[in-house]
Amino acid sequence: MFQSLTSLPPDPILGLTAAFRQDTNPNKVDLGIGVYKDEKGNTPVMKAVKQAEEAILDSQLTKAYLGPMGSPEFNNAVTNLILGKDLADNIGGRRVTIQTPGGCGGLRIAAEFIYTANANATIWVSDPTWANHKPLIGSAGLKFKSYPYYDYATNSVNFEGMIEALKNASRDDVVLLHGCCHNPSGADLSMEQWQVIKNTALNQGFTVFVDLAYQGMGTGLNEDVYGVRLLAESLPELVVVSSCSKNFGLYRERTGAVTLICESEKACNASSTLLASAARSNYSMPPDHGAAIVQLILNSPELYSIWEDELTEVRNRINSLRFKFAEKLNASTIPKDFSFIKNEKGMFSFLGANTNEIQELISNYGIYLVNSSRINVASINDSNIDYLIESITEVLRK
Ligand code: LMR
Numbered sequence: 001m002f003q004s005l006t007s008l009p010p011d012p013i014l015g016l017t018a019a020f021r022q023d024t025n026p027n028k029v030d031l032g033i034g035v036y037k038d039e040k041g042n043t044p045v046m047k048a049v050k051q052a053e054e055a056i057l058d059s060q061l062t063k064a065y066l067g068p069m070g071s072p073e074f075n076n077a078v079t080n081l082i083l084g085k086d087l088a089d090n091i092g093g094r095r096v097t098i099q100t101p102g103g104c105g106g107l108r109i110a111a112e113f114i115y116t117a118n119a120n121a122t123i124w125v126s127d128p129t130w131a132n133h134k135p136l137i138g139s140a141g142l143k144f145k146s147y148p149y150y151d152y153a154t155n156s157v158n159f160e161g162m163i164e165a166l167k168n169a170s171r172d173d174v175v176l177l178h179g180c181c182h183n184p185s186g187a188d189l190s191m192e193q194w195q196v197i198k199n200t201a202l203n204q205g206f207t208v209f210v211d212l213a214y215q216g217m218g219t220g221l222n223e224d225v226y227g228v229r230l231l232a233e234s235l236p237e238l239v240v241v242s243s244c245s246k247n248f249g250l251y252r253e254r255t256g257a258v259t260l261i262c263e264s265e266k267a268c269n270a271s272s273t274l275l276a277s278a279a280r281s282n283y284s285m286p287p288d289h290g291a292a293i294v295q296l297i298l299n300s301p302e303l304y305s306i307w308e309d310e311l312t313e314v315r316n317r318i319n320s321l322r323f324k325f326a327e328k329l330n331a332s333t334i335p336k337d338f339s340f341i342k343n344e345k346g347m348f349s350f351l352g353a354n355t356n357e358i359q360e361l362i363s364n365y366g367i368y369l370v371n372s373s374r375i376n377v378a379s380i381n382d383s384n385i386d387y388l389i390e391s392i393t394e395v396l397r398k
Contacts, residue, residue, distance in 0.1 A: 028366030048307035070099020077298035103243025111140035155340035179212035181346020218345035253290025
């Protein structure tokens with residue numbers, strides 16, 4: 001049965017990590033996968049997470065099953081984090097949250113839910129979007145269309161193009177937006193642009209689906225969900241998939257959620273059974289550990305304050321790296337203005353290198369970046385920045 005199988009090409013992001021590990025170049029730098037690294041190049045366990053883990057170790061009495069929806073305390077805490085408590089309370093019984101194995105598990109469950117609601121639904125994704133969006137969502141059976149998002153010539157959001165395209169989306173369609181820290185471009189929507197999107201969704205009647213993987217990594221915990229909250233209070237329906245991988249540093253613990261807002265409580269109750277059934281038929285129940293940590297942090301004022309401070313430190317460091325990196329590139333002999341990198345948000349920006357230049361950076365300099373030229377700014381530090389600038393200059397100034 002397996003004799004005729006041939007190997008798949010490496011994953012565009014994870015394949016880079018594997019290649020990076022095998023590279024013997026002592027100066028190598030991994031600008032590929034979106035994982036935060038500190039000045040020493042480590043991805044540390046946050047202090048608040050460590051303290052929560054110790055408390056769980058001391059107090060946990062059972063490892064019995066959680067159930068397909070996961071922990072109700074986690075689901076409430078995460079909903080409050082995303083929507084803010086007042087809005088979450090206002091929406092009341094029109095919303096439901098299910099704990100999922102990471103944001104990826106959430107995207108897949110949300111896609112299956114949408115497919116059950118309307119097997120003809122088309123999902124509109126940004127061009128470009130995260131390399132795993134289509135595999136994750138498409139495997140649930142949904143079709144895709146794309147809307148223009150990033151203008152490579154001006155290094156900014158092509159908002160006019162985006163809205164023109166979305167005027168062709170209809171009631172049977174779902175529009176996938178990045179809540180903040182757009183992956184892969186780092187170019188986010190302004191408050192005014194979110195307002196226009198809200199009005200377009202109301203006029204066209206499409207359903208909005210927000211992927212929120214970086215809350216707190218861009219401008220702030222509240223600022224980064226301006227768009228999500230606006231849509232949640234204005235639209236009859238909304239799907240939000242959130243991840244705790246980045247903002248809690250819980251990558252391997254697979255901690256995420258789907259939050260659904262429906263037009264009525266009745267629809268919400270029915271939807272909740274479909275979400276549970278999608279979980280049950282995929283993995284039965286989500287893992288507990290990461291969610292137990294998050295729920296403890298979000299429900300303890302003391303741990304929350306430690307976590308918030310750490311997250312602020314992470315965000316400030318990324319933003320200062322953006323500044324430093326862009327300044328140094330601007331001071332180099334590459335004939336290009338890199339100032340846009342300073343204003344983009346989250347971990348990613350496009351370097352603007354072509355395929356040959358990317359290959360040269362990888363093969364000759366051990367500098368690994370995704371083939372769209374996406375770089376993870378959070379991998380830069382004082383020890384590698386000059387090497388990066390010199391190497392990038394060598395390759396890009398030609
Ligand atoms: C990324 O975009 O690099 C991260 O979201 C990690 C992943 O799974 O691709």
